[in-house]
Amino acid sequence: MTMTLTSDTDAAGPPIPRDVAQQIREAILGGEFAPHQRLIEADLSDRFDAPRAAVRAALLTLSSEGLVERLPNRGARVRAISVDEAVEIVEVRVGLESLCARKAAENVDDEDIVSLRALREDIASAIGGGDLVAYSRLNQDLDRRLRDLSGHATASQLLERLRAQSARHQFRLAFHPGRAAQSAPEHIAIIDAVIARDPDAAEAATRTHLAGIVAVLRSLD
Amino acid sequence: MTMTLTSDTDAAGPPIPRDVAQQIREAILGGEFAPHQRLIEADLSDRFDAPRAAVRAALLTLSSEGLVERLPNRGARVRAISVDEAVEIVEVRVGLESLCARKAAENVDDEDIVSLRALREDIASAIGGGDLVAYSRLNQDLDRRLRDLSGHATASQLLERLRAQSARHQFRLAFHPGRAAQSAPEHIAIIDAVIARDPDAAEAATRTHLAGIVAVLRSLD
DNA sequence: GGTCACAATAGTGTCAACGATCTGCGCGTG
């Protein structure tokens, strides 16, 4: 794991010493650190070429974000999100995302609508082509787009945090047989409602969509 | 921790060195630290008789909780929540608390109902007696009670965090003229819905209540 | 052969001192 580009002593170094927390976050989300894997300060310090105190601070931050858990005197490890928790997270997302969708529908300007139409096409063609990876990525784009359009900083921030926590489950869900075929029209419906500047429809479509996710998650385990 | 019985000669030290973060949190919520007040590590370290590293860790935690903000190289200060932000927070609470109220109505057992009835009486008498401070505290009790009853850890945690952030505004709201007279019946309605084990009514009552809060907040500034 | 005390190891938690960075203020200059 300590692959390292081998001692960045030679010139390389971290060009922009990105925040350690962000690097660890990416490693967790990217699957490099598995659930329950221990995160040893010295190792991380070595790997990211950051002082141990910085690693420590990062772990503290990630801990209160819910991405890692800290066992007293025994260090930190990647937090594993159970299916029950994943369901809870989606239940919370219902409230937050429907709020964002509503606000987004109230806020869109003509320019936004153009780009939403493009996104709609991309989704349709990803589904048509059976490209689940692309579709999964587009879903993420859509979610973020709605968050941005909503202009709701508080909800956005919480959603971003929740998304990180349940990233693993979302990924898994994306490849559930028949899942894409069901969720794609729901996503389209959300986009259409926002394009139509219909807050009620946008909220309703979002609720429907997430209810579907809850159902599938429950059936999974 | 290192403190053994002996070295604590001057008896004054914290008998139980409660988590520094918790102490700072209480100080902020208790109004001892005002918004925008600088929180200097050395001072806190001195005040709470904790090593600076512990204070530092606490500030980091509180920062990602949104209670304090950290300015790079310039330390931390108590974060001020604008009215706009307070509105956003309540908007988010709509989704979360209505979810909790719904779940609470689904979960209550007979014992819970007894204590809810008692709470209902307390609220009624606080209002009858014009005791706004008691009423404000009871509101908080009710909110927490519903969170607990919901059994929804994710929503509860987020709500707790949001409550801390907007504590100052909530407090201010409690003394808004005529506010209690309006909100008390709304609270009673929520309790009644939960007692009646009617999830839909509980959710609706919660939405109504919070919508009222949003309206007042908007009118405030 | 199984179990307990005990020592070795791994890793976190704590600390004091040092270096870096920002702020405010006095001083010189145009």
Next chain:
DNA sequence: CACGCGCAGATCGTTGACACTATTGTGACC
């Protein structure tokens, strides 16, 4: 008299060493 410059104080951020706790392995003893 206004404005920029630089020094001094305050405070954060970092470092390396050390103390403390949990875990694992080992050997004696039952």
